[in-house]
Amino acid sequence: FQAADEPAYLTVGTDVSAKYRGAFCEAKIKTVKRMVKVKVTLKGESTSQVVQDDQVKGPLRVGSTVEVKTSEGLSSEAVISKLTDASLYTVVFDDGDEKTLRRSSLCLKGERHFAESEVSFLTDDCHFLKEKVQND
Numbered sequence: 001f002q003a004a005d006e007p008a009y010l011t012v013g014t015d016v017s018a019k020y021r022g023a024f025c026e027a028k029i030k031t032v033k034r035m036v037k038v039k040v041t042l043k044g045e046s047t048s049q050v051v052q053d054d055q056v057k058g059p060l061r062v063g064s065t066v067e068v069k070t071s072e073g074l075s076s077e078a079v080i081s082k083l084t085d086a087s088l089y090t091v092v093f094d095d096g097d098e099k100t101l102r103r104s105s106l107c108l109k110g111e112r113h114f115a116e117s118e119v120s121f122l123t124d125d126c127h128f129l130k131e132k133v134q135n136d
Contacts, residue, residue: 008036008053008060008083010106018091019105026109027091030098035086036060040068040078048081056080 010016010029017024036053038060051068058066060083068078085103092098 006108009034009085009087010089010103010108015109016089016091017107017109018093018099018101020093020099024107025093027093027099029089029106030092031090033088035088037084037086038068038080039082039084040066041081042068042070043077043079049078 010032012029012032014029016027016029018027019025034053037050038053038056039048039050040056041048043065049068049070051070053060055069056066057068058064060080062080062083064080066078066080067075070076087103088100089103089106090098090100091106
């Protein structure tokens with residue numbers, strides 16, 4: 001699930017909160033293996049198709065009118081009905097550790113993914129978990 005104002009995919013250098021053993025830890029995106037699935041409804045037809053983002057010309061936003069290359073190889077006008085970010089993101093945590101995660105394990109930094117009162121607990125929890133894993 002993505003908020004309407006979120007980009008279809010995240011870019012290298014973006015600050016994120018990344019899930020690590022149940023806690024969210026601050027990290028930065030190092031590399032992206034991009035794969036965005038785009039569900040479109042073809043204009044003039046009631047049929048939907050799912051295509052990769054590289055088959056779409058136009059803005060990657062739900063509700064946008066774009067040009068798509070259909071499975072038959074033809075160009076057709078369509079409206080985006082859904083975006084699914086299936087990209088793989090390699091992130092670097094503050095302590096230098098790296099991990100490859102899906103978009104569902106990342107939040108844009110500053111996004112509210114937990115209650116304000118839990119922030120310091122989760123930050124401490126993150127460092128505790130990483131130290132525990134390294135010492136095990």
